[in-house]
Amino acid sequence: MDRYIALLRGVNVGGAKVGMADLRRLVTNLGHDDVKTYLQSGNVVFGSSVRDAEALAGGIERAIADELGLTVPVLVRSGREMAAVAGGNPYADREEDPTRLLVAFLATAPERAAVDALAVPGGENVAFTVSGREVFLHYPDGGYGRSRFTNAYLEKKLGVVATTRNWRSVRALADLAAP
Template structure:
C-alpha cells in the first residue's frame, strides 16, 4: 500500500466551499482508502491506497484526485480541485527546498502544488510581477516559493500562478509541507 496526500484547493477559506474534516475523512474512506487522516482545516488528507486505486484516466495520483473530486461533487455539490502526491514525492519535495539554507524564517517559505506540469513556454515566461521581492524555483509540478517580505501582500499569489501557468494550483506553507511529508511517511 502506498501513502498519498490529497491537497484540496480553496476550501474553508471563506464562506463558500465549506467542508468539515470529518466529512472529508468519511468521503475518502468511503472510496475504499485506509488510514485516512486530515491535517488542519484547509483540506489536507493523508491516506493509504492500493496500487492502481482510483477510477479514471491518468497516473495513480491523478486518478485518486479525480475520484475524490467527483465524490465531493456528488455528495456535497462542490467542485473542488484535488491534487494528489505520493509519500515519495512529498519526501523528495521536503528534502530539496532550495531556499532553506538562505532563509532562517520558514514562515516565508511556501510550495505551490500544480495540477500538471506547465507547458514549457508558459513556464519560461513566468516572472515575479512588478517590484515584488518573491523568488521561485519551478520543479516539475511544484514551485518552491520564497517571500522575503512575507506572503500577505504579494501579487505573486496562487491566483497569479494559475493564470500565468494555465493549470490549477494550491499553495501550502513550509510547516504544512513538512508535516504532511512526515504523516505520509508513517
C-alpha cells in the same frame, strides 16, 4: 499499500467549506485506509492500493461533488513525492522563518514557454523555482498575504490548476505520509 496526500484547492480559505470529518469519511468510503486530515484547509493523508494519482484525485473530486455538492479541484502526491518536495526546497537553507517559504503544487507540469515567461510582479522581492509540478516560493521581505505573486497569479500565468501550502504544512504532510 502506499501513502498519499490529497491537496484540495481553495477549501476553507475563502472558497468552499468542507468539514474535515466529512472529508475523512468521504475518503474512507472510497476504500482508503488510515485517513487523516491536517489543519482545516483540505489536506488529507491516506493509504491506498490504487497507484494512479489522477484516479485517486478524480475519485475524491467526484465524492465531494456527489455528496457535498461542491466542485473542488484535488491534487494528489505520493508520500515519496511529498518527501522529495520537503527535502528539495532550494530556499530552505537561506530562510529561518518557515512562513516565508511556500510550495505551489500544480495539477500538471506547465508548458516550458509559460515557465520561461513567468515573472514576479514589479516592485516585489520574491524568488521562485519551478520544478516539475511544484513551484518553490521564497518571500524574503514579508509574507505571501501581501504579495501579488499568489496561487491565482501562478494559475493564470502557468495555465494550470494550483494549490499552495506553507512550508510548515509541507513538512508536516511529508511526515504524516512517511512509512
